[in-house]
Amino acid sequence: MKNHNIQEDYVMVIVDNRPMYRAGIRSRVELMIPECRFSEHDLFADSLLDRHIGSSTCFMISVRNMSDKTIIHNIKKLRLLQETCKIVLYGYQQPVPKIIAFFREKISGYLPDDFTDGELRECITALAANRIYINMQIAIELMITPPPVRSRKKPLLTQTETKVANLLVRGLSPSHIAREMGRKISTISTIKSNILKKTQVNNVIDLAEVMEKEPKEMSI
Incomplete structure (x- = not known):
């Protein structure tokens, strides 16, 4: 035809x-x-x-x-x-x-x-x-065929880092956090440095803003 x-x-x-x-x-x-x-x-x-x-x-x-x-x-x-x-x-x-x-x-x-x-x-x-x-x-x-499931973003912070970050934005000092968590001050200071590095901020005030904007992506 x-x-x-x-x-x-x-x-x-x-x-x-x-x-x-x-x-x-x-x-x-x-x-x-x-x-x-x-x-x-x-x-x-x-x-x-x-x-x-x-x-x-x-x-x-x-x-x-x-x-x-x-x-x-x-x-x-x-x-x-x-x-x-x-x-x-x-x-x-x-x-x-x-x-x-x-x-x-x-x-x-x-x-x-x-x-x-x-x-x-x-x-x-x-x-x-x-x-x-x-x-x-x-x-x-x-x-x-269902669309592919989007993989969840890898969390920025570990559970310990998340706990320390939450205490920091509440205004607690590293020494206070160390006493509350039963850790050395040097350990908490190291964790704080890692948190700031991972979230790409320079201070606790900026950290609070980041955690408020993306709370689900921050932790496990």
Whole structure:
């Protein structure tokens, strides 16, 4: 079935080191877009030298053996070369939620490694309408996967330092605190120095302000 939204000069660049897989994609797309021209490459670096690259070029890139860092680097390279070309990734082997990072870099679509003819058709149709594409199964998985839990900030002060800090801001001297806690004055003085260093203040007055602003982040 011919897609009438596809431009006449539509070019698909297939990047995959599996010749049979490239041939399979090509034959499937030819049935959908008879007028489509093709260019095939084993390596992504070779595709950047392709003379067919233009605003109506669609890159189909297998990322199954690429690290996340390499994938993002390659997307940025393509965007610098041709800002409006379409970029579709497929075959990602890591957990689905990590795909979001690639969409932030403005890819046009994502397909699983074993995508069907129907998914490929839907993807091409979406790209022709300037919409991004992601298949239903992955879309559902992204929706039901809870966001990562943000780790709690590491506390600035230990329990002992927190106790000493609270006594300091109440106006107690190191000698008074030493008697109350059964410690040596030199020990309390050292703890006080550590507290001021960790909170990046020079005196007890400033320490009181810091502890008032961020009480939860200060201690365990």
